[in-house]
Amino acid sequence: MEKRKLRFWEIWNMSFGFLGIQFGFALQGGFMSRIFQTLGADVDSIPGLWIAAPLTGLLVQPIIGYLSDNTWSTRFGRRKPYFLIGAVLASITLFIMPHSPVLWVAAGLLWILDSTINISMEPFRALVADKLPEEQRSNGFVIQTLIIGIGTWIASNLPWLVNKLGVTNEAAAGIIPPSVVVAFSIGAFVFILSILYTVLTTKEDPPTDLEKFKREKSESNFIKDFKESLSTMPSTMKKLGLIQFFSWFAFFTMWSLATPALTQHTFNAPSPIAAEYNMADLAQKAVYDAANLKYQDAANLVGSAMGVYGLSSMAFALILTFYTAKNTINRKYIHMFSLLLGGLGFIYMYYATPDTLIYSFVLIGFSWGSILSMPYAMLSSSVNPDKMGMMMGLFNMFIVIPQIIAALGGINFLYKLIGTDHINAMLLAGISLILAAISNFLITDKNAISG
Template sequence: MEKRKLGFWEIWNMSFGFLGIQFGFALQGGFMSRIFQTLGAEKDAIPLLWIAAPLTGLIVQPIIGYLSDNTWHPTLGRRKPYFLIGAILSSIALFFVPHSPILWIAVGFLWILDASINISMEPFRALVADKLPESQRSNGFVIQTLIIGIGTWIASNLPWLVNKLGVSNEALAGEVPMSVKVAFAIGAFVFLTSILFTIFTTKEYPPENLEAFKKEKKEAAFFKDLFLSLKEMPATMLKLGIIQFFSWFAFFTMWSMATPALTEHVYIAPSPIEKNYNMEDAVQKSEYAAANLKYQDASNLVGSAMGVYGLSSMAFALLLTFYTAKYSIDRRLIHFGSLILGGIGFIYMFYATPSTLFISFVLIGLSWGSILSMPYAMLSSAVNPKKMGMMMGLFNMFIVIPQIVAAIGGINILYKLMGEATINAMILAGISLIIAGLCNFLITDKNAISG
């Protein structure tokens, strides 16, 4: 079917739901480790507590991709039913996670939250390929990245902002501050409303032959299609998978370990361990409260600093939006350069001060903007369009497997080869991202490279 070219605002509307999705991811990535530490988790246990996220993605994403490929609702269409279900579940989980009274409940909510976000997110990737002609796909994924950057910056600054507006950042031992609870509630509202905006403003193309589609749907079998898709996986997808492995190992390391690493190394405000204080003694109780407030304030500043990578990725995407609207680009070269700069940003954290930490996140944002657009643009030019949802879901195996490897010990084992200091986890992330950048030269498919 000949697809018409869409205007900027049509692409913007169909991608706007990513604002809410990124609110969910940014709040999760910036503040879940803070919640875990507040509820008593030790630093080395944090990556394993995060394992719910990649495990959920490994299971959910191919299933949702397959189901959305084989769905057609006369009112909602193909992808939008999954946007809606995921948005409702994600909003509920976002609201309740900071109210978790104990650690295992917070871990459970992370599991629910990540599964729900994945239900919404994966069909959004497929929607770009569904709606846009080949010549506009780079532009479509870049506009998604622009919206993701806006969401990352705003959501990362929410706890700091609501604290500045008068909401308390103090809390009793083992309790999450009210500033974080209010921020997550705002995130829940934005998630649902932004998804609804896309649902109401975007129409999907129906199958070219509805009767044939219904027949194929009846004959479809998930495991049969899964194994067939794995067998048909193009070489370009496998090569992109290697790049994704090292890229997402780096970012999972940041999301899980940046708060303990940077509060300790840059802000000199580590999370106090309650059992090291005699809470029956008034002096020690007061010392714990002061140390905890210092940690909570430093965590807000880490979150705000992380928000800079959202601004940087937004600027990167804005520049590419204007350029790709008129000209083709070398996707491989852009991705290579962006990942190398992000790796340098991670390594610079070792030398950063509170006033210069933003430099790291500016560079990391360039790599993040590229990670969210260039691999998907390259992939969409290399796979069967009828299986776009399934292939996008399978592609995310290369996102979740490195996170699982990182969570079950990869981070702790590798960063401790450089020393016990938690900041070494950020150096590890930098090395991983530089390796990812160099792996771009494995890509040789001209259709994938140019777009």
């Protein structure tokens, strides 16, 4: 059955839940390292604390993809039940996270948060392929990217904004500042409300052949389907996997180490280590409090600057939204050029000042906007639509494996080959994105490239 073309607002409504998902990811990406440092983590241990994020994605996304492929309810739909379950659990975790009393609690909550965000996110990718005809898929993924950009920018600025509105940025040693607590609480409400909006405004289409679907569902087996999907993975998906490897290694490096690297290198405000101060001495406590406030203020500014990559990814998405509504594009070269810009943005961080740091994130935003749309558009043209959830989940392996490698010591080992200063991790991220850009030359499938 041929799928009908959807109007802009129909695509917008079905993608709107990504606003909440990105609130969760942006708060996690922009401020988890800050929470870890506040609770006493040293910089080189932070990537390891982040390992929860990729590991949960590795486990959760293929399973959720498989389950949603094999779900159909006339009342609840196919993908929507997973949106909603993930949203409820993620919102609760976002609310609790900044109240973590010690480091191990924050690390444990990150496992839960990333798992639940992944439960909501994976089916959104499959929903675009479910509902949109081939000629609208680039447009659909680009509109998702537009909403993601809005969410990234707003969420990344929340601690700074609530601080400007009068919520203090000061806190005792080992306590998360109230500005961060309020920001995470706002994120929790936005997450659940935006997912509810998509659930209530979007109707899912039933399987084309319902009897065949029921028969295949009764015969399906996750292990069997997983092995079959791995063995039948198209070559384009494997090539995209290499691009994704370098791309997500770079962004994991940014999320885990940008705050400690930039507060130290760009703002000259490293996180003070409470154990190095005699808190019983009022003079030393005053020195610590001043250094901690300077760090917390710098971390707010790093978060705000980081939010700019959401704005530029939004601009990227807006341009492509209007263009792809009526024209085809060369996905390969758009992705290549965007990744190159992001690589240059990371490298510029080494030379940036507090006033010019935003230019790095402007360039990074173009690569982020492309990463969130072009690989998925190319992939959706290359795989079996009946297995879209499973294949999107498998594709996530190419996202999480580089992050696991990075978290298990890959970042620390490689950036120290450049130099011991933490800012060199951002140079490593730039090199990785440039390698991702060059890898686009491997993509040769015309159906994947043009759309």
